[in-house]
Amino acid sequence: MTITNDHRRELLMDRSVPGRVGSSFTPLDVPVQAPPPSGMLRNDLDMPEVSEAEIVRYFSQMSQFNFSIDHNFYPLGSCTMKYNPKVNDEMAGLPGMSEIHPNQPEETVQGALKLVHRLQTYMAEITGLTGTSLAPMAGAEGELAGMLMARAYHLDRGDANRTQVLIPDSAHGTNPASASMAGFDVVTLPSNSSGNTDMEALRAAVGENLAGFMLTLPSTLGVFDTNILEVIRIVREAGGIVYGDGANLNALLGRVRPGDLGFDVVHSNLHKTFTQPHGGGGPGAGAVMVGPRLLPYLPEPVVERVSDSNGVERYTLAKPPKSIGKMGAFHGNFGALVRAYSYIRSLGKEGVTAISEDAVINANYIQSQLKDDYDLPYDRTCMHEVVLSAKSMKRDHGVDALDVAKRLIDYGIHPPTMYFPLTVEEALLIEPTETESRETLDHFIGVMKTIAREAQENPELLHDAPHDTPNTRLDEARAARKPDLRWRPSAE
Amino acid sequence: MTITNDHRRELLMDRSVPGRVGSSFTPLDVPVQAPPPSGMLRNDLDMPEVSEAEIVRYFSQMSQFNFSIDHNFYPLGSCTMKYNPKVNDEMAGLPGMSEIHPNQPEETVQGALKLVHRLQTYMAEITGLTGTSLAPMAGAEGELAGMLMARAYHLDRGDANRTQVLIPDSAHGTNPASASMAGFDVVTLPSNSSGNTDMEALRAAVGENLAGFMLTLPSTLGVFDTNILEVIRIVREAGGIVYGDGANLNALLGRVRPGDLGFDVVHSNLHKTFTQPHGGGGPGAGAVMVGPRLLPYLPEPVVERVSDSNGVERYTLAKPPKSIGKMGAFHGNFGALVRAYSYIRSLGKEGVTAISEDAVINANYIQSQLKDDYDLPYDRTCMHEVVLSAKSMKRDHGVDALDVAKRLIDYGIHPPTMYFPLTVEEALLIEPTETESRETLDHFIGVMKTIAREAQENPELLHDAPHDTPNTRLDEARAARKPDLRWRPSAE
Amino acid sequence: MESTKFTSPYSPNTDADRRAMLDSIGVDSVVELFEDIPAHLRNPVLDLPSPLSEFELRHDVEAMAAENTTPGDYACFLGAGSYRHYVPAIVRQLAGRSEFMTAYTPYQPEVAQGTLQAHYEFQSLVCQLTGMDVANAGMYDGSTSLAEAALMAARTTKRSQIAVLDTVSPALLRVIETYTQAPGLDIYSVSSDNIDLSDDTACLIVQQPGFLGQMEDMEALSTQAHATGALFVVSADPMSLGMFKPPAEYDADIVVGEGQTLGIPPTYGGPYVGLFACKQKYIRQMPGRIVGKTVDTQGREGYVLTLQTREQHIRRERATSNICTSVGLIALMSTVYMAAQGRRGLRHVAELCYHKAHYAASLIEQIPGYSLPLQDTFFREFVVQCPIDPAEINRRLLEHKIIGGLDVSDQVLNGMLICCTEVNTREEIEKLAGALSEIGGAK
Amino acid sequence: MESTKFTSPYSPNTDADRRAMLDSIGVDSVVELFEDIPAHLRNPVLDLPSPLSEFELRHDVEAMAAENTTPGDYACFLGAGSYRHYVPAIVRQLAGRSEFMTAYTPYQPEVAQGTLQAHYEFQSLVCQLTGMDVANAGMYDGSTSLAEAALMAARTTKRSQIAVLDTVSPALLRVIETYTQAPGLDIYSVSSDNIDLSDDTACLIVQQPGFLGQMEDMEALSTQAHATGALFVVSADPMSLGMFKPPAEYDADIVVGEGQTLGIPPTYGGPYVGLFACKQKYIRQMPGRIVGKTVDTQGREGYVLTLQTREQHIRRERATSNICTSVGLIALMSTVYMAAQGRRGLRHVAELCYHKAHYAASLIEQIPGYSLPLQDTFFREFVVQCPIDPAEINRRLLEHKIIGGLDVSDQVLNGMLICCTEVNTREEIEKLAGALSEIGGAK
Numbered sequence A, B: 001m002t003i004t005n006d007h008r009r010e011l012l013m014d015r016s017v018p019g020r021v022g023s024s025f026t027p028l029d030v031p032v033q034a035p036p037p038s039g040m041l042r043n044d045l046d047m048p049e050v051s052e053a054e055i056v057r058y059f060s061q062m063s064q065f066n067f068s069i070d071h072n073f074y075p076l077g078s079c080t081m082k083y084n085p086k087v088n089d090e091m092a093g094l095p096g097m098s099e100i101h102p103n104q105p106e107e108t109v110q111g112a113l114k115l116v117h118r119l120q121t122y123m124a125e126i127t128g129l130t131g132t133s134l135a136p137m138a139g140a141e142g143e144l145a146g147m148l149m150a151r152a153y154h155l156d157r158g159d160a161n162r163t164q165v166l167i168p169d170s171a172h173g174t175n176p177a178s179a180s181m182a183g184f185d186v187v188t189l190p191s192n193s194s195g196n197t198d199m200e201a202l203r204a205a206v207g208e209n210l211a212g213f214m215l216t217l218p219s220t221l222g223v224f225d226t227n228i229l230e231v232i233r234i235v236r237e238a239g240g241i242v243y244g245d246g247a248n249l250n251a252l253l254g255r256v257r258p259g260d261l262g263f264d265v266v267h268s269n270l271h272k273t274f275t276q277p278h279g280g281g282g283p284g285a286g287a288v289m290v291g292p293r294l295l296p297y298l299p300e301p302v303v304e305r306v307s308d309s310n311g312v313e314r315y316t317l318a319k320p321p322k323s324i325g326k327m328g329a330f331h332g333n334f335g336a337l338v339r340a341y342s343y344i345r346s347l348g349k350e351g352v353t354a355i356s357e358d359a360v361i362n363a364n365y366i367q368s369q370l371k372d373d374y375d376l377p378y379d380r381t382c383m384h385e386v387v388l389s390a391k392s393m394k395r396d397h398g399v400d401a402l403d404v405a406k407r408l409i410d411y412g413i414h415p416p417t418m419y420f421p422l423t424v425e426e427a428l429l430i431e432p433t434e435t436e437s438r439e440t441l442d443h444f445i446g447v448m449k450t451i452a453r454e455a456q457e458n459p460e461l462l463h464d465a466p467h468d469t470p471n472t473r474l475d476e477a478r479a480a481r482k483p484d485l486r487w488r489p490s491a492e
Numbered sequence C, D: 001m002e003s004t005k006f007t008s009p010y011s012p013n014t015d016a017d018r019r020a021m022l023d024s025i026g027v028d029s030v031v032e033l034f035e036d037i038p039a040h041l042r043n044p045v046l047d048l049p050s051p052l053s054e055f056e057l058r059h060d061v062e063a064m065a066a067e068n069t070t071p072g073d074y075a076c077f078l079g080a081g082s083y084r085h086y087v088p089a090i091v092r093q094l095a096g097r098s099e100f101m102t103a104y105t106p107y108q109p110e111v112a113q114g115t116l117q118a119h120y121e122f123q124s125l126v127c128q129l130t131g132m133d134v135a136n137a138g139m140y141d142g143s144t145s146l147a148e149a150a151l152m153a154a155r156t157t158k159r160s161q162i163a164v165l166d167t168v169s170p171a172l173l174r175v176i177e178t179y180t181q182a183p184g185l186d187i188y189s190v191s192s193d194n195i196d197l198s199d200d201t202a203c204l205i206v207q208q209p210g211f212l213g214q215m216e217d218m219e220a221l222s223t224q225a226h227a228t229g230a231l232f233v234v235s236a237d238p239m240s241l242g243m244f245k246p247p248a249e250y251d252a253d254i255v256v257g258e259g260q261t262l263g264i265p266p267t268y269g270g271p272y273v274g275l276f277a278c279k280q281k282y283i284r285q286m287p288g289r290i291v292g293k294t295v296d297t298q299g300r301e302g303y304v305l306t307l308q309t310r311e312q313h314i315r316r317e318r319a320t321s322n323i324c325t326s327v328g329l330i331a332l333m334s335t336v337y338m339a340a341q342g343r344r345g346l347r348h349v350a351e352l353c354y355h356k357a358h359y360a361a362s363l364i365e366q367i368p369g370y371s372l373p374l375q376d377t378f379f380r381e382f383v384v385q386c387p388i389d390p391a392e393i394n395r396r397l398l399e400h401k402i403i404g405g406l407d408v409s410d411q412v413l414n415g416m417l418i419c420c421t422e423v424n425t426r427e428e429i430e431k432l433a434g435a436l437s438e439i440g441g442a443k
């Protein structure tokens, strides 16, 4: 009955009216200078002309088209959509943090460097490794850094033919993509039927060309590889670097340290485990922690604490001796680091350690309550997330994982990750995180059961879902076939 | 099809779970002191126990149940729902403004006092009056202050029997209520058929008992009283104080100054004309400006600029010689004053003067486009708002002003003020403000025309409106009959 | 450089828009729209400064802010009606949501359930905290709440005298006087050792703790008030209720309070929020907005403004109060604050205040020349008798980066009212004690 | 005082909740859930500090912030890749809306139209600004945009050499080296008087303005690149495009840039946003997220992530890039900034930068001992040759509350790179000139 107010969707350039302004102009307070040669200047600048009030309403309305962790339960597997404490945003917004310039002399940014140094130390401690660089700007860039370190390590030892990197079939897409950007050949390794590494296949795969193994722990199937020590032993003995994708660190905090297990390098998506808000696709930060073997290769900068000649301590940006180089123009996503630091300090030892318990209980609770309604590909204790499947539902009622996911939207719940890991048919990867209450989980469980019933009784309801969003399902094929990627003036 | 997610509506106390906490606890850092006598202590403290994450989601979800100026066109007559510049909020939030304590010694808050002093000056200049007090905390408190000043003025002159205050029938309810709180008898004065003061009635009403006349200019009918000079002359000659309700100042800015017309006192709702966001019912601020007659009676404090013995200028909180007293514990709603100051400085002379032009054009444009579709009780040039009526619509189709208002909601538009002024049957008082674009007005006009058509073709659609809000129409009678004003533990 | 003719970013319409609209209206020029205004007074030239860009404005306001001495940079021991507490980030963030911030008073309930439900929460939590039956959605501040309580007591009892205990803050008393001057109520002062109430006394007003931090025997005062048929009106410090007895337990009839202490920054005195609660039987005499729960046409629960026949927009000159725009957003902020602190946090903050204030008192008491002339039991405020003029001490404290307590030498010889809350660290408290002993009695 | 056992406000579940859930799961204790972890390594004691309350945290972080010298308190003339501009309040306020801030990458388009439409706007405005056909939704920062552009050029041309003009910033060059080390591309430097391109040169990379502020003859460079079949890759300062020719006009193939200058605070170097635009024909080689317009089942327009077969989650080791989480919120911020400045504002800000920088240069040039060794035309940055070590000058400037320009003495003898934007007032500029002449050549 509500009439769709179409002009909420109108684009800025279509809203433009010549002469309108969206901000105020500071007058020039110095004498006018000679202009540049006119040939260098542009003639027109066809940018929006919209008033401030209209911009505010446009973006405010648009924002409400989103689901978000602040408004919706968001059990998006592998993404750790936990509550992002508001105080962290305020800390990152302090003028003494947000307004400092990356090229300031070090003596004028000692507070910033101290914060980074402390966070480096915490991350090394949490992961049980030796050194940290906070330069990478997301998990994938951390992976790239890690794999470039592996490459540099082997080359440094003259091992030029270590070109193969093993990656489980369940791995996140960034793993093979990063390995490949780092110059490696990717060899895909199957998982066995309980979601662990297939030991046979592993043994068969390791050899002279082995550069390393990229492993997510717990795996993207939400399980902890019970062979982990053996896996690591095999890889290390074969001369490979053991890379840990730390996207799932939420399950391990205070339970086990990857470094203690024998990992050489781990990245942490600070925006997952350490609560940088996801921002509709970033920014994040990708800390990379290494053990002794890779220490000299860390990307720059790292912050070091040094004493000057008078014994006065100060912090300084340093380049590790054999650094693989810079990952960005400056020193990493500092704003995200302030948030991660704030988060770790707020929770402290007690709080950080408690995260994994609640995260894992919550996931196992969902698993225990939904395993009769959905397929459970791996019927074992899960860690912080659980993978269900709509395989039988699809076979019996023609309702697939996508339909279930979209129907959840009608109930105000964000869909889980779908069709990932690729190895599970009709996968629904559900990660509740520790910040959700039992009541919210019960609500979700109830809705999932209702949907399972609806799938039998009224599958159309699921095929048509979602129903009350600003758009129903969108034609992705058409988008890719005839890419319309930007505003253009309308034909008339 | 969306399933109403009822637990979004669940109250805090019902969400409580023993042991949950919504904030962090700072440890005591001093030695524990002897406790107070236990008889003075409370036993239980039954307040919410809800986690921070849940509080955030609860209030975030709840917020989306609101319409607001940032999200919706909000043509609420008499309320001046204009865009509230964001920078003003940031200025009020500066630690140097928001964290200063009202009891600080004056020498430590010279910046704050300077700001208040400047705003006093601007308000006096804008209204053409002599003195300003920014102590009142809303328009109605400004009215009370103004009427108490009128009272004090008469008493001071020994005019103890000036007990009557004339108020037009179209006046806002606060006018008679304030006059009454100030101890006056209210005499209601009719308006004539063109919305002006009925001169006959006025002449008949003025007499020895006349204390004053409270007049809204332009009136709440949205028109400028063409007899204004004569009205004021009559009242003043009869010994009355002329009070101007400045709620509609938006129409006058730079066009005419009430002081020049002969008003003795004017209040300005800073949250209307000068953009303090309305906050779902305040806070506001009610500047009160006076001419020479009432100057000694201004409420305290007023800020004065004085020179000390060394000729150094400083600002000081002062009590006018015959002040009617304090309107609140401290110095008025300072946070709102920072915003009003910021607004006036941003627009400056040019901008302040331009407001009324656009506000008045916008209202007349709406009037011109809708007068064939709705009744127009006063067919003349309007000022910043226009009063329409659904009288014929009700007679012909059984659709009343309420139905029209509620149907607007379906189109994403906030209803106009309804059934006010009381003198207009089925009134719809529409105030677009200057911050709305021609496109928005055209959209509104189109919707209003559609609704006029719907009223004929499908009146049910209007009776049932709104349709997609979190609640349909609510039972107000029941609310008043059986008041349920607070959470109570559920019976079981 | 292009010329920079001023164009307001807030008003969208351009000259072309205006032209087109004037054409539709059917006038040649905007001047015609203002012809009802007396010609000779039209278009005055306003003596206002030129427009500032946002960048310039920020400079201007920041410069004024910098002329203020900001607690935070300074240790600050001021209270006396406005209190510095730690306000969790979520209070600002949630109350800052534009859906709350830029909505009007919730007259249209279908599009204001956010505000209405939040205010119903506010009323509920005020009741939980005070123990009272009902509360309204807030008044301008604690002082006007109290003044309106006096008016309400007079209305309810149809009596015309208001007894005010002599420990009530002078500022509160002044506001009561403003509000009661016209109705001709007679305000008079009583002291706890001589509670002189007549059968025309509408109420006895007590502030707990008192202005100087005193804690009264509320049961006794309540009994005395009720004995003569007067209402017992209490202005309670809401934060004190985190540990001290709620007024309902000593049978208060009307309870008001300054809600600022519940999560609102000091902001040089406002905006704050006045709490207003009372017994069930008096609800139709209450001033201010009240939200009630009801059902919609589909039977779902929802909220509306209710008992509006008390209010000015219906009852006009016979309304219980003239209040219209109140402090909705501040009530919302304090609701978020109360929710965030919750059962455990409110008690904890109250206890931190208590122990820190007492620790400060114990240190200061030991400094030669300083004494505590008044209290045994107090909450977070106490009077120190100083060896010299407190104003002079405060000036010297500023040099130590300390904003001292309130000078109350008009009430207590060389008295300074010192307040400690949880934001005063031990370091700050000891620094104060150190500075006081350094300043000592020296001129 | 109650004991204050740590309870996280972020995790709601209590021991009772946990107990009930463990019962449902069917285990006795949470320990059982972690039995897959090797027992001897389980539950390490982490050497982390104790929890801080929000109040304590704020003290801690504010203390660190206070150890930084913050521009704003100081006049600051740093640029070189990160620029200080006035950011209108609406940028913060709108991007701070939790619906934008706390949403994930918009994989579920029906519940992410807010993010998607905003990113489509971003792509559109980047195209409008650069004149290019298409743009993606942003890369980590300007440097990784450029590095990915080099990879894309190599992919597209199937050539293996990357020519980089010698005016490209050292930091950008370093990042290109990081990204290209493994694919074995050969990076080499060329100078404008000797553009040495082979038939294995994938692209010529030019930064405009150059690191030291130089403006190149872009038409000539473009022609030279295209003559050998190399792509012309331009790293443009987006703010300079407010007045200078857009890269499309000199036939650039790929245009990248550091979006920080468009409304993003310096934040000690990040998060920023890399712009990435190119000609239509190369879209399927682009890295990064791309939003496309399409229709829904009811024929209404809407937006989706598109051309995803380029990306890692589909194409895995054969993806055009490994990028996943990018900088969505920063792209949104710069979209709001571009919208707010708009046609007139962007040109105005660019012109303010230009005139202020040139005014500063004209003042400094007159100071004995200082000269401008490099440029004729520049935008807002220029090199000053100082009489003494610029590091020493900068130390001295700090005493004047000035953060001087970047020390580029490794590139130009005693060179200092000075940047002026619209936030540098005349007063600041004249103060800088005054301080420099005071410092002079003296040791």
Ligand SMILES: Cc1ncc(COP(=O)(O)O)c(C=O)c1O
Pocket (backbone or CB within 6 Å): A078, A079, A138, A139, A140, A141, A172, A174, A175, A216, A220, A245, A247, A248, A269, A284, A286, D323, D324, D325, D326
């Ligand atoms: C398991 C896993 N690895 C790696 C990544 C990539 O991290 P980022 O998105 O921070 O680049 C993700 C993110 O979705 C992930 O889930």
Ligand SMILES: Cc1ncc(COP(=O)(O)O)c(C=O)c1O
Pocket (backbone or CB within 6 Å): B078, B079, B138, B139, B140, B141, B172, B174, B175, B216, B220, B245, B247, B248, B269, B284, B286, C323, C324, C325, C326
């Ligand atoms: C004409 C008029 N007068 C007075 C008032 C009362 O002002 P306030 O709500 O600020 O107390 C209003 C507010 O709605 C009004 O519209």
